[in-house]
Amino acid sequence: MSRQIPQARPGTAPRPVDAVLRYFPVLHVLSGAVLLFSPAFLVPLAFSMALADGAHAAYETGFLATFVTGLFTFFLTRGSLRRELQPRDGFLLVSLVWTVVPVFATIPLLLAIPGTSFTDAYFEAVSGMTTSGATVLAGLDGLDPSLNIWRSLLVWIGGMGIIVLAVAILPLLGVGGSQLFKAESPGCMKDTKLTPRIGDTAKGLWAVYATVTAACIVSFRLAGMSWIDSVVHAFSTMGLGGFSSHDESFAYFNSPAIEAVTVVFMLAASLNFATHFLAVRRRSLAPYATDAEARRVMIWMVGSSVGIAAFLVAKGTYPDFATALRHAAFNVVSVASTTGFASVDFAQWPIFAPILMIFLSCFATSSGSTGGGIKMVRAVVLFKQAVREMTRIIHPKAVLPVKFGQQVIENNVIFAVLAFMLMWGGTVIVMTMLLLASGVDVVSAVTAVLACINNMGPGLGVVGPAANYAVLTDFQTWVCTLTMLLGRLELFTMLVLFTPAFWRK
Numbered sequence: 001m002s003r004q005i006p007q008a009r010p011g012t013a014p015r016p017v018d019a020v021l022r023y024f025p026v027l028h029v030l031s032g033a034v035l036l037f038s039p040a041f042l043v044p045l046a047f048s049m050a051l052a053d054g055a056h057a058a059y060e061t062g063f064l065a066t067f068v069t070g071l072f073t074f075f076l077t078r079g080s081l082r083r084e085l086q087p088r089d090g091f092l093l094v095s096l097v098w099t100v101v102p103v104f105a106t107i108p109l110l111l112a113i114p115g116t117s118f119t120d121a122y123f124e125a126v127s128g129m130t131t132s133g134a135t136v137l138a139g140l141d142g143l144d145p146s147l148n149i150w151r152s153l154l155v156w157i158g159g160m161g162i163i164v165l166a167v168a169i170l171p172l173l174g175v176g177g178s179q180l181f182k183a184e185s186p187g188c189m190k191d192t193k194l195t196p197r198i199g200d201t202a203k204g205l206w207a208v209y210a211t212v213t214a215a216c217i218v219s220f221r222l223a224g225m226s227w228i229d230s231v232v233h234a235f236s237t238m239g240l241g242g243f244s245s246h247d248e249s250f251a252y253f254n255s256p257a258i259e260a261v262t263v264v265f266m267l268a269a270s271l272n273f274a275t276h277f278l279a280v281r282r283r284s285l286a287p288y289a290t291d292a293e294a295r296r297v298m299i300w301m302v303g304s305s306v307g308i309a310a311f312l313v314a315k316g317t318y319p320d321f322a323t324a325l326r327h328a329a330f331n332v333v334s335v336a337s338t339t340g341f342a343s344v345d346f347a348q349w350p351i352f353a354p355i356l357m358i359f360l361s362c363f364a365t366s367s368g369s370t371g372g373g374i375k376m377v378r379a380v381v382l383f384k385q386a387v388r389e390m391t392r393i394i395h396p397k398a399v400l401p402v403k404f405g406q407q408v409i410e411n412n413v414i415f416a417v418l419a420f421m422l423m424w425g426g427t428v429i430v431m432t433m434l435l436l437a438s439g440v441d442v443v444s445a446v447t448a449v450l451a452c453i454n455n456m457g458p459g460l461g462v463v464g465p466a467a468n469y470a471v472l473t474d475f476q477t478w479v480c481t482l483t484m485l486l487g488r489l490e491l492f493t494m495l496v497l498f499t500p501a502f503w504r505k
């Protein structure tokens with residue numbers, strides 16, 4: 001029989017043990033997520049054994065440690081009260097998953113890369129799972145191929161979210177998944193059910209995600225990559241994570257065909273996967289035409305690529321428009337989509353171009369995509385609210401609804417967007433000041449924080465596309481790690497844990 005969580009009598013303070021047992025259902029689902037993550041180690045293990053690169057013991061250890069820990073915690077908490085998770089439980093669980101699972105993901109990095117500290121390994125794992133693509137590793141070309149597979153696999157898993165995967169294939173946990181899905185999924189996906197059951201929705205999204213990833217792998221191979229490179233870069237591309245198996249990133253290939261394939265799939269991953277899902281289910285392109293957010297994303301991406309190409313030609317950076325457009329299109333889409341690949345050191349371009357690209361990374365992806373940033377829908381709502389307030393100054397009595405596409409945006413949604421932007425701006429300022437106080441120069445500090453909170457990867461200065469984050473101290477690395485987590489969980493999911501009301505019964 002299941003053991004019920006003891007309830008404190010009315011008017012009495014709960015005992016400490018009761019307070020702990022209260023969170024056993026959350027720990028129970030967390031242990032399920034850890035168990036679910038453990039088979040991921042088998043993918044690089046298979047590559048390691050097939051390629052005989054000598055790293056197989058690291059994945060075996062990682063699998064056993066993760067599986068045993070998850071299994072032990074699962075059975076330890078299985079007698080907890082089976083109840084529907086409340087919204088606060090969903091936020092706590094999502095935050096725990098995104099901070100705990102990367103701990104296990106560090107095991108292969110710690111064991112297979114000599115001299116790697118836990119700080120650096122955890123940063124690398126969080127960077128992968130938050131799809132940031134910032135790295136502290138050098139010598140990627142000489143790294144065991146299976147380690148590059150592992151890094152990119154973390155990006156791919158993080159791209160759609162391990163919580164969504166758990167909701168899809170772990171119904172045996174006996175808890176509802178709607179709160180988890182809403183806490184994990186960004187933007188307008190929070191209130192969208194594409195199928196009657198939330199688990200079916202998650203399965204459908206993952207099916208589309210996996211199918212497009214397979215198409216990306218084949219396309220890379222046909223464009224000239226090796227199979228290993230194709231897998232690594234397809235995982236990173238679809239997760240918009242930017243991890244590469246080469247220190248030079250895409251400059252290593254120097255191939256217009258490979259760059260063109262990458263641009264196409266980065267654009268696809270920048271759009272709402274709910275739109276892809278509906279397009280596949282209806283066998284029609286109509287969902288793309290009716291997606292107001294997708295149109296704006298494409299306009300900004302294409303328009304900025306052409307504009308920056310013209311700017312680079314005018315400044316004499318490239319001799320002709322075709323060459324400029326090739327490099328501008330790849331790097332603008334890469335940065336704006338928060339992927340973080342680079343085909344050239346764009347930090348050497350006239351400063352207007354890289355600053356504009358980093359600015360685009362703040363908003364140029366769709367909600368429900370694998371990209372980071374504040375998302376296009378929030379930026380549009382914020383802009384339209386500003387226009388409405390200016391119009392209201394002239395016409396105080398006018399009724400001026402804010403619309404996105406054909407949908408009227410309610411005021412409570414607008415207030416939420418305003419609150420999010422306030423917290424986003426405050427977080428950028430606080431994290432930047434921490435880096436500045438620790439000795440980082442202003443350009444590197446500002447762009448590193450923006451790159452991390454937007455889950456984009458490379459910044460400028462000492463963390464530019466030709467360098468990496470290895471130059472940072474441990475304190476600076478932890479600041480960037482926390483910033484990546486806050487950005488991936490869209491601030492409120494994690495910050496709400498620090499409010500007294502959250503822990504009040």
